[in-house]
Amino acid sequence: MRKDTITKVNENFIDKRFLSDTVGQPISEYFGKLVFGSTAIKKYVMRDAYESLMEAFESGERINPKTAEMIALGMKNWAIDNGATHYTHWFQPLTGKTAEKHDSFFRLDKSSNAIESFNGSILIQQEPDGSSFPSGGLRSTHTARSYTVWDPSSFAFILESSHGKTLCIPAIFVSYNGESLDLKTPLLKSIHLVNNAALGVLKYFSNEATKVYPTLGWEQEYFLIDETLYNARPDIMMSGRSLFGNPPAKEQQLEDHYFGTIPERVVDFMHDFEDDCLMMGIPITTRHNEVAPMQFECAPYFESVNIAADHNSLLMNIIDKIAKRHKLRALLHEKPYAGVNGSGKHNNWSLATNTGENLFNPGHTPENNLQFLTFLVNFLKSVNDHSGLLRASIANAGNEHRLGANEAPPAIISVYIGEFLDEILGHFKNNTLDQFKKKSDELVLNVPKVANINKDNTDRNRTSPMPFTGNRFEFRAVGSSVNVSHPMTVLNTIVANQLKVFKSEVDMLKSKGIATMEAVKTVLRSTLIASEQIIFNGNGYSDDWVAEAAKRGLANIRSTGEALLEYTKQKAIDVFVKNGIFTEKEVISRYNVYVEEYIKQIEIEYKVMVEIVNTQIIPSVIEYQNSLISNIQGLASVGLSSQSTGTKNHLQTISEHLNGLMSSTKTMIQTFNEIKATHDEAKISIDFYYKLKPLFEEVRSHADMLESLVDDKSWPLPKYRELMFLY
Numbered sequence: 056m057r058k059d060t061i062t063k064v065n066e067n068f069i070d071k072r073f074l075s076d077t078v079g080q081p082i083s084e085y086f087g088k089l090v091f092g093s094t095a096i097k098k099y100v101m102r103d104a105y106e107s108l109m110e111a112f113e114s115g116e117r118i119n120p121k122t123a124e125m126i127a128l129g130m131k132n133w134a135i136d137n138g139a140t141h142y143t144h145w146f147q148p149l150t151g152k153t154a155e156k157h158d159s160f161f162r163l164d165k166s167s168n169a170i171e172s173f174n175g176s177i178l179i180q181q182e183p184d185g186s187s188f189p190s191g192g193l194r195s196t197h198t199a200r201s202y203t204v205w206d207p208s209s210f211a212f213i214l215e216s217s218h219g220k221t222l223c224i225p226a227i228f229v230s231y232n233g234e235s236l237d238l239k240t241p242l243l244k245s246i247h248l249v250n251n252a253a254l255g256v257l258k259y260f261s262n263e264a265t266k267v268y269p270t271l272g273w274e275q276e277y278f279l280i281d282e283t284l285y286n287a288r289p290d291i292m293m294s295g296r297s298l299f300g301n302p303p304a305k306e307q308q309l310e311d312h313y314f315g316t317i318p319e320r321v322v323d324f325m326h327d328f329e330d331d332c333l334m335m336g337i338p339i340t341t342r343h344n345e346v347a348p349m350q351f352e353c354a355p356y357f358e359s360v361n362i363a364a365d366h367n368s369l370l371m372n373i374i375d376k377i378a379k380r381h382k383l384r385a386l387l388h389e390k391p392y393a394g395v396n397g398s399g400k401h402n403n404w405s406l407a408t409n410t411g412e413n414l415f416n417p418g419h420t421p422e423n424n425l426q427f428l429t430f431l432v433n434f435l436k437s438v439n440d441h442s443g444l445l446r447a448s449i450a451n452a453g454n455e456h457r458l459g460a461n462e463a464p465p466a467i468i469s470v471y472i473g474e475f476l477d478e479i480l481g482h483f484k485n486n487t488l489d490q491f492k493k494k495s496d497e498l499v500l501n502v503p504k505v506a507n508i509n510k511d512n513t514d515r516n517r518t519s520p521m522p523f524t525g526n527r528f529e530f531r532a533v534g535s536s537v538n539v540s541h542p543m544t545v546l547n548t549i550v551a552n553q554l555k556v557f558k559s560e561v562d563m564l565k566s567k568g569i570a571t572m573e574a575v576k577t578v579l580r581s582t583l584i585a586s587e588q589i590i591f592n593g594n595g596y597s598d599d600w601v602a603e604a605a606k607r608g609l610a611n612i613r614s615t616g617e618a619l620l621e622y623t624k625q626k627a628i629d630v631f632v633k634n635g636i637f638t639e640k641e642v643i644s645r646y647n648v649y650v651e652e653y654i655k656q657i658e659i660e661y662k663v664m665v666e667i668v669n670t671q672i673i674p675s676v677i678e679y680q681n682s683l684i685s686n687i688q689g690l691a692s693v694g695l696s697s698q699s700t701g702t703k704n705h706l707q708t709i710s711e712h713l714n715g716l717m718s719s720t721k722t723m724i725q726t727f728n729e730i731k732a733t734h735d736e737a738k739i740s741i742d743f744y745y746k747l748k749p750l751f752e753e754v755r756s757h758a759d760m761l762e763s764l765v766d767d768k769s770w771p772l773p774k775y776r777e778l779m780f781l782y
Contacts, residue, residue: 099129123175191644264408389453397457398535518595616740
């Protein structure tokens with residue numbers, strides 16, 4: 056079986072190549088070709104409607120019905136001119152995936168003549184079945200009505216398949232009573248919140264900006280695996296990760312894969328999927344090998360967080376689609392293989408103004424840039440006050456395996472700012488900035504013909520979940536499979552909330568006659584002192600940091616179940632409710648959805664593990680045992696019993712691990728049933744981590760040892776060396 060599998064891999068590699076029809080064309084000629092963006096809108100929509108839509112895009116003004124009719128007509132004509140036959144509201148339910156219900160432009164008029172029809176009311180609002188999506192208790196089956204509503208701040212686009220094209224209209228998803236059933240609605244609210252809060256603070260500095268918006272540049276990591284090998288691994292197929300498997304003799308220990316030459320088959324895939332991304336307006340610019348074998352990364356230009364979130368969700372769909380076209384499978388799971396790097400989605404977040412200013416850009420003299428220090432310190436305070444909520448926002452079954460190892464940050468939330476900024480903040484706190492002396496930023500290389508270069512103000516700390524990287528914060532703890540909308544909603548909300556608190560405290564001092572800048576500095580110092588414990592510039596992997604974090608009062612929340620409980624705490628509920636992002640009911644619904652999703656994911660892993668053990672590993676091992684017994688008996692029949700000692704010892708070792716596998720599997724089944732019998736999801740989620748998952752590892756340890764003992768051709772599962780190196 057495994058020999059046939061490997062042969063099919065080689066056939067896939069040799070015979071199945073796809074080259075994009077855009078090869079040789081400059082990207083500028085086809086970028087955004089399938090997007091109803093400003094150029095297409097200007098061409099297909101009357102000027103008044105165009106200006107109204109651009110105003111809505113920039114300022115959030117609502118679209119009136121008359122304008123919607125004109126936009127719908129232009130959008131329909133553009134879509135049909137580009138080959139679209141159907142349309143859909145494209146939205147992001149609480150599954151974290153994307154959803155779409157397609158309808159045709161085709162209609163029959165009163166005379167039964169075939170026409171293409173699409174109007175403003177359809178553009179603005181459609182009605183999917185709300186009970187068929189997770190709602191965390193917000194809706195029930197007998198109250199199913201819900202609405203998708205057009206989001207004009209994100210451009211419509213066309214999705215292509217091999218036999219057709221569909222116009223996709225970005226939308227929010229709400230219940231009959233207006234409750235949020237999606238990830239985009241709260242994200243849009245948090246963007247508006249950040250704008251108002253940041254503008255209020257910028258007034259202290261006579262800043263001319265009239266709009267502030269969060270920006271995001273995500274980095275998407277993923278693994279590729281040959282389709283044939285994927286189909287031969289039910290654990291990867293069902294759960295997204297390998298539940299069994301020994302590390303190969305060579306994996307990433309030689310450190311030769313990162314930034315190495317990209318395999319030709321993978322380059323072909325990358326060209327194909329990047330072209331699809333570019334035509335749909337995703338400004339993807341970077342691709343490279345990641346650290347682990349068959350792990351890769353791509354990244355785009357920075358965009359406003361709403362657009363970036365849409366584009367990342369779309370990109371994950373495109374990666375999956377194009378990988379299948381190339382007889383590959385893309386693994387977005389945070390930890391598909393044990394012992395090597397997991398995959399993250401680093402979220403590079405900042406605040407920008409409509410005047411082109413990055414509020415987290417320290418400039419050449421950050422020690423004199425009070426505006427920068429104000430936003431920096433308030434960011435630190437927001438993370439310090441709501442670190443548990445940030446941890447909850449990136450909690451899932453996959454990240455539980457990833458956090459704390461192989462270049463993934465630990466579960467302890469902290470912020471890295473580097474020695475340079477740390478020194479500046481120390482002087483600011485002690486009112487001694489006049490004593491600060493900036494060291495030379497020139498890096499003298501002493502290499503002939505090579506120019507000296509300037510160093511950045513901060514190094515890069517890969518062990519930090521939230522490092523400052525020069526002009527932005529990189530939320531490195533976000534997992535590769537996560538929809539970025541939710542963690543970005545949390546980050547936007549807590550930062551905006553802290554900016555509002557800061558402004559109220561400054562205004563209180565001003566009301567007592569204190570000058571504005573003096574009031575700003577006074578509140579800023581107290582804010583810094585109250586949040587210093589969140590700053591950590593050292594090695595986040597060290598045991599010393601775990602002990603130090605505990606002394607500082609920083610939480611080390613390892614399990615997903617415990618992390619998700621942060622949503623149920625009054626502090627978290629208050630920050631969302633008082634800022635208008637969620638109602639209390641909506642906050643609790645998120646907890647219910649996420650804890651249920653975690654439980655189901657672990658259940659899937661459990662069921663697949665039991666199935667593989669009972670139907671593949673045990674039968675294969677017994678068959679191999681029988682071959683060894685036959686060998687021993689055969690030697691005895693010809694008077695060579697003394698020569699079978701080694702075989703007997705080998706058989707005994709195999710038998711011991713087989714018995715251990717059977718016994719630990721039985722214990723795992725009993726433990727699973729006992730945990731599930733409680734019917735308490737909060738307890739189940741935590742018990743799964745502390746009681747069930749250790750048994751996963753015990754079962755795996757016996758199975759993986761058997762893999763190293765059983766004849767290679769008898770082992771039923773493709774091994775790590777094949778999964779990682781056959782392509």
